[in-house]
Amino acid sequence: MALTKANLAENLFDELGLNKREAKELVDLFFEEVRGSLEQGEQVKLSGFGNFDLREKRQRPGRNPKTGEEIPITPRRVVTFRPGQKLKTRVEGYVGRE
């Protein structure tokens, strides 16, 4: 089962005793502030979890996969995530499930 914002809010309600509205607002704000920082061109570093970095891509040639027509891919800025050592170590231990 995938973890969603609803699960995160539920957990804040259970663990910290925030009321449901506060919990939901907090989870929304959390992701909104991370997005806002990245939108302003500023990376986000969450120690123990990982860094959201920004990379600028120059224009490069592309192709419409349907028609085969050549169209340039415009320059853009993209988000990349670099997991921190602590998260990498925790995830490495996952052996998979049958």
Added chain:
Amino acid sequence: MTKSELIEVIATQQPHLAQKDVELAVKCILEQMSHSLSTGDRIEIRGFGSFTLHYRSPRTGRNPKTGEPVALPGKHVPHFKPGKELRERVNQGYLEELEKSS
């Protein structure tokens, strides 16, 4: 922006909550996200993105000092795929910067 700066901006927008509570909440969110991935569960945040695990096959590495081969077992690594809204907003911010500077 760092974790403590993130806690501060959230706290200023939630003046009815103590900064300490916001700090706990942020830590709680990150802990639950890490835990979810460490048990192989994906994370799906609409408009932000999704986190999944990617598998890396076992391989033979080398001890960089001695050059001796070392068997490295397979492992999982976290992977993030930005969602549509995040992609668009980040790129829009960039295009606006480019326009201002030109």
